[in-house]
Amino acid sequence: MNNDITNLRITLRRWTLILGVAQITLGCLVGLIPPSAVPWFRGIVMAHIEFIVNGILMVAFGFLVPELKLRAGALKAWFALLQIGTWSNGVAGLVGGLLGYASVLMPTIAAKFPAPAGPDHWAVTGLLQLCGVTILLALGLTLWGLLKRERPSSAG
Numbered sequence: 001m002n003n004d005i006t007n008l009r010i011t012l013r014r015w016t017l018i019l020g021v022a023q024i025t026l027g028c029l030v031g032l033i034p035p036s037a038v039p040w041f042r043g044i045v046m047a048h049i050e051f052i053v054n055g056i057l058m059v060a061f062g063f064l065v066p067e068l069k070l071r072a073g074a075l076k077a078w079f080a081l082l083q084i085g086t087w088s089n090g091v092a093g094l095v096g097g098l099l100g101y102a103s104v105l106m107p108t109i110a111a112k113f114p115a116p117a118g119p120d121h122w123a124v125t126g127l128l129q130l131c132g133v134t135i136l137l138a139l140g141l142t143l144w145g146l147l148k149r150e151r152p153s154s155a156g
Helices: 002-030 041-067 072-099 107-112 122-147
Strands: none
Touching (some): 002 041, 002 072, 041 072
16 A cells, blocks of 8 residues: 555656646747737746646645645645646636737736727636635645645554
């Protein structure tokens, strides 16, 4: 049983690091999109920044995996929540940029850089809500796993 959780931690650490670097790479590639190629370039700038920052967050969390004292199911949930949350943030900006819409959840950006197709699109708003909920849950599991004490092995 202990070997199973150790193997799971090793696997999740590796994939968290790989997907974090992949997300950073995608963020850099999105940054190459020229303003003339999309209806709302500010969404592309957002996607560029969010993919890179969330990729860095994921890489940092990858190094925390060995420290997380979570059961197998909680570790798998942590991994899924982290992936969904970090990727959906950048995708929200990409969708907004490609469709030309902002979201009511980004009033400052929308006020300063109005989206040509409209101030709100259900897909952009939904992705941002998904991002917020899943990242908060992943952060909660991370804190729980870091604070949880490992039970000492019994001498018998």
